[in-house]
Amino acid sequence: MIPRPGRDGRAALLNIVGALPAALKESSMTVGFEPLLTIQIGIDYTDKIGETPYGWRRNDAINGEFDGPKLRGRVLPGSDDWLLVRRDGTFNPHCRVLLETDDSELIIMTYTGVRHATQDVLDRQERGEPTDSTEFYHRITPLFETASEKYDWLNRIVTVGRGQRVMKDGHSVPIYNIFQVL
Amino acid sequence: MSDLDTKLLMKLTLEDVALREMGSTPRGERRFATIGGGRFEGPDIQGAVMPGGSDWMTGRGNGSVVMNGRLSLRTDDGHVIGMRYRGAMDGAAGVLARHARGEPVDESEYYLRFVTYFETTLYKYGWLNHLVAVGVGRREAAGPVYDVYRVL
Numbered sequence: 001m002i003p004r005p006g007r008d009g010r011a012a013l014l015n016i017v018g019a020l021p022a023a024l025k026e027s028s029m030t031v032g033f034e035p036l037l038t039i040q041i042g043i044d045y046t047d048k049i050g051e052t053p054y055g056w057r058r059n060d061a062i063n064g065e066f067d068g069p070k071l072r073g074r075v076l077p078g079s080d081d082w083l084l085v086r087r088d089g090t091f092n093p094h095c096r097v098l099l100e101t102d103d104s105e106l107i108i109m110t111y112t113g114v115r116h117a118t119q120d121v122l123d124r125q126e127r128g129e130p131t132d133s134t135e136f137y138h139r140i141t142p143l144f145e146t147a148s149e150k151y152d153w154l155n156r157i158v159t160v161g162r163g164q165r166v167m168k169d170g171h172s173v174p175i176y177n178i179f180q181v182l
Numbered sequence: 183m184s185d186l187d188t189k190l191l192m193k194l195t196l197e198d199v200a201l202r203e204m205g206s207t208p209r210g211e212r213r214f215a216t217i218g219g220g221r222f223e224g225p226d227i228q229g230a231v232m233p234g235g236s237d238w239m240t241g242r243g244n245g246s247v248v249m250n251g252r253l254s255l256r257t258d259d260g261h262v263i264g265m266r267y268r269g270a271m272d273g274a275a276g277v278l279a280r281h282a283r284g285e286p287v288d289e290s291e292y293y294l295r296f297v298t299y300f301e302t303t304l305y306k307y308g309w310l311n312h313l314v315a316v317g318v319g320r321r322e323a324a325g326p327v328y329d330v331y332r333v334l
Contacts, residue, residue: 029289029318029319029320029327029329030318030329031188031295031316031318031331032185033185033186086311088304088308088311088312090311090312112299113314114299114312114313114314116312137312139314139333140314141268141297141314143268152244155242155246156246156270156272156293157270157272157293157295158269158270158295158296158297158316160186160297160314160316160333162186162333179185179186181295181297181316181318
């Protein structure tokens with residue numbers, strides 16, 4: 001088994017790579033992932049904005065809770081998603097979320113991403129019907145910003161999330177598993 | 183939580199990179215890199231990095247740098263692709279200073295990762311429009327080399 005490249009595992013990986021021929025060393029850069037948090041999103045209300053020059057827009061006021069090995073808490077009111085349905089049918093979230101940790105620190109999480117599927121699957125999601133994660137591609141790239149010393153490390157990392165859909169209050173809403181890129 | 187899977191999209195080699203120090207602005211220590219060219223090679227896509235790309239970097243003064251780049255790529259079969267990336271470099275302050283001066287720094291000494299999105303027409307490479315990708319980078323003598331992976 002190849003060790004995961006990360007700040008901790010990197011030395012071990014380099015030892016293995018060091019034994020390889022130079023041509024293979026060139027391909028040595030790999031990425032690994034470490035679970036950061038899972039966030040479940042709910043929708044308080046939706047403002048349908050409609051067709052704009054960029055596509056079809058709506059604004060979802062969102063709520064939620066998040067939980068991970070190093071932080072957990074809730075989504076504060078005022079968080080929203082200026083969702084864009086592009087002209088090719090792909091959904092682009094544009095979320096600005098304010099997180100409050102259970103130890104009362106504030107963290108901004110902004111993300112965009114891609115939700116892509118056949119039109120039939122996207123239509124079912126829009127109607128609030130269940131869909132399986134194998135039927136669509138939903139990935140996001142959250143950025144974190146905080147003034148908290150405790151969570152300053154979040155300012156310095158790159159993250160990627162994978163979305164699944166669950167039914168909640170009659171809406172088909174996402175749960176994101178967000179990973180730190182190692 | 184099961185891991186994400188990735189697959190190599192391209193190995194991106196940037197050339198003719200010129201650094202311009204702007205200094206301290208309200209956003210931080212600003213450094214602009216202009217990118218004169220390069221190549222990208224992957225299993226499904228190959229081509230040239232067109233002149234005119236840039237990376238507007240912001241140093242936060244605590245050993246971390248935010249990357250914010252835009253490149254235009256032209257595939258060997260003539261399609262133009264826009265690439266935007268945003269990421270982070272993080273290492274001890276002395277390491278990043280050496281990196282900024284273009285001195286050799288081993289990639290184990292710092293963290294350089296980014297996320298990237300592509301934009302192109304709906305023809306041959308339309309699949310890039312709905313892809314999320316992550317990159318990992320290192321600096322070589324001729325310029326940065328980034329391995330970019332599809333997030334599956």
